[in-house]
Amino acid sequence: MAPGVFHFSRLDPLEDSFFRISKWILGLLQCWPLDRLNRITKIKLVLHLTILLTAALGEIRSSWLLRKSLLEAIDALSPGVTKLVTWIKLVCFLIYRKDLELILKSLLEHCKTDTKDSRKNYLIRKISYFNNMCCSVLYINAITTSVSFGFKPIVVWAYQYFVNEKRNTWVDLPYRAALPYEDMTEMNKPMYTFMYCFLAYSGLVTTFAVSGTDGTFLCFCMYISVAYQCLQEDFKSTFKVHAANDPKRSKILYNDLSALIRRQQKIIEIFNSFNRVYTFMIFIHFVSASILLALLSINL
Incomplete structure (x- = not known):
């Protein structure tokens, strides 16, 4: 399904x-408002x-344990904050699933009429094509970052093992986390491997969630x-049709303008619903972005 999703053009209905x-993207996470939720999707x-x-929480805890080393604490805190905000x-x-469903259906019907x-x-x-292009770029950037975080420790370990012949080194975790220990090498290798996969998968979920919600x-x-x-465009065409000062057209003009005003009210209702749903998400997004920029500035 994935390859076909990215085959789109301006001619698509x-x-x-x-x-x-x-x-x-959100369908893979079972978060798309128009998809039905059953027992299996709820479990997923x-x-x-x-x-x-x-x-x-593990990454934020790790940053607290590493607080004496500022740069290491920031390295642990930044992805932790991103994941928490994404969650x-x-x-x-x-919470707003039904509201989003109504907004999407109303917006689709409105656009279909146009x-x-x-x-x-x-x-x-044109806008649909632009949206899909932007969301594709957002997704590709996010998935590239996630894959880089996931495989970088393995590449570094392989280099140390085969080139520098350091045989007793551990593969670093993709993200600094304290789950359940401050030093994760205290676990046995099977559990450490599981924790590596767990953290890498959490990064993948973050990738899909960020690109899906922001997209x-x-x-x-x-x-x-x-x-x-x-x-x-409707107002332009309406006034162009009724430009002549003909009293007989006044009733027709009144009806046409009334219909346009009702359409405008519908758009306003959609916007107000959208604003109500997204206000908190926008707020936490900008707060988290400010925190991450501040941490990045300190790191630099």
């Missing part, structure tokens, strides 16, 4: 291009949330923007 990448969802939260975003998606006009259809297809936010903003552009 709206039903296929609407939130295409975000829908696929709880598992992903548990892995993410456990890894985040909060996924929880918000669950596609009946060639000019507005062009605008919507969904981007798509919402762009589709609401194009909805207003389409409404602007």
